[in-house]
Amino acid sequence: MTAFVLVPGPWAGDWIWQQVTARLRESGAEVFPAALTGTFAGSADGGEAAGPGTDLETQIAALLRLIDRIAAPQLVLVGHGNGMHPVLGAADRRPERIARVVYLDAGLPQDGESVLDLVPDPAVRDRLVRQAAAVGEGWRVPAPSAEEWPLWGSLAGVPEEALAQLVERGTPQPLGTLSRPLRLSGAAAELPTTGILCTANGASVAMVETVVGMGDPRFQVLTEPRVRFIEIDTGHWPMLSAPDELAAVLLRAAAGEGQRVSAKAGGLLAEPRRFLLDVPERARERVGRVDLHLPDPACALRPWPAVVFVHGGPVPRDAPLTPRDSATFLGYGRYAASLGVVGVTVDHRLHGLGDFAQAAADVAEAVELVRADPRVDGERVALWFFSGGGLLSADWLAAPPPWLRCVAATYPVLAPLPNWGLTESRFRPAVALAGAGHLPIVLTRVELESAEIAATVQEFLTAAEACRAEVEVVEVPGGHHGFETVDHTEQARQAVAHAVRAVLRHLNG
Secondary structure: OOOOEEEOOOOOHHHHHHEEEEEEEEHOOEEOOOOOOOOOOOOOOOOOOOOOOHHHHHHHHHHHHHHHHHEEEEEEEEEEHHHHHHHHHHHOOOHHHHEEEEEEEOOOOOOOOOOHHHHHHHHHHHHHHHHHHHHOOOOOOOOOOOOOOHOOOOOHHHHHHHHHHHHOOOOOEEHHHOOOOOOOOOOOOOOOOOEEEHHHHHOOHHHHHHHHHHOHHHHHHHHHHEEEEEEEOOOOOOOHOHHHHHHHHHHHHHHHOEEEOOOOOOOOOOOOOOOOOOOOOOOEEEEEEEEOOOOOOOOOOOOOOEEEEEEOOOOOOOOOHHHHHHHHHHHHHHHHHHHOOOEEEEOOOOOOOOOOOHHHHHHHHHHHHHHHHHOOEEEEEEEEHHHHHHHHHHHHHHHHOOOOOEEEEOOOOOOOOOOOOOOOOOOHHHHHHHOOOOOOEEEEEEOOOOOHHHHHHHHHHHHHHHHOEEEEEEEOOOOOOOHHOOOOOHHHHHHHHHHHHHHHHHHHH
């Protein structure tokens, strides 16, 4: 008989698992829903009412008391979203009792990280602290309103009555449960693990493979044989939007089913790779985080126009290979230089989802450096964004300067994914389009894009049609995200050549 312990995220209680609990018990499983929001009085965990001293360790202790009362020798410990913090804390202290840890649409918190540390939008972090000070007696954060719940994950599929219940029954969260760092000894590091990925919230096996392929050592653990993944096509709250399916998926997870992942072939920093076009090496100058690929000095079109290529991410901070040294950006830089244009690459500091403002500042600084170079025609500059760097196009689209002749984007992310926690971010290109005027936009779209990213591109194109923005779409039949190093097909080569010619046409026009 399988025994599940179900742990909710902040503000939600054991009641949120009611439908899933019933279905699991019908299957013969034992189920123990936990109530760890901080108001323990009267709940099954046997704790006391929350107070100013309630923090993450208080929640872990409450969960341990529940685990210690369960007769079943082995448990499947399930954490939803930020509920993973107490789950991992408890598993670390009772690894011998845990048969499997299930991450239900959750991140991968590490030792020393608090919930607040993993909230990428600083405005949201500041709001939580202000709310605790203003209406929570300095130590508790009120539950989100109906308008605020989407900050914590997609509500796709949640019925109106369930959303109303989420709002009405949401419980103030002790600030200490969000601010106190998780402490792990590593005792549970080898436990079998399953990630349940809610695709409508922006998570998928393909996205996990992409993240793993970036080379960040933290995520290499996801390729180990003990780790499995299962997708579920709903938003962040499957216990409310798809309880039957979630119960079935939890039973599959307990049985060890699921898909393994490997580093996605062709990841930006996965070398050795080569660019899909054979382009000659050119002179390259490095100034801080900026590289300039220069045309042949004999080129008569001096000062030269410039294209600034902006990589995506997040990229690991300590990656042995940085984007400007990857085959992709060396290829684009050299290709531009071979056509009489300065190809500029910049290693901006998009190392985490909270770094978009820093990355935007780095790109703006790089542009000013390039425009000030006497070899560059500062009145003829194009910006070309890739993948997650697509969000950085928003500032330039919202108020394009007169010297910006074109914006290009290749397999871009053009809206924050729901699970990125950037709902209130300024980096929303579809919204920014209203200020773009007649600025030409060249968008390269791959046929085999992930559904999550493709949806952001469609949102952008719909907005472009509404405001009559000038968007030229270049299609890559059979192309994958990052196609320049994995799809060495004639269609892919033609697409790159087409996009580059289009950008140069606007630069030289």
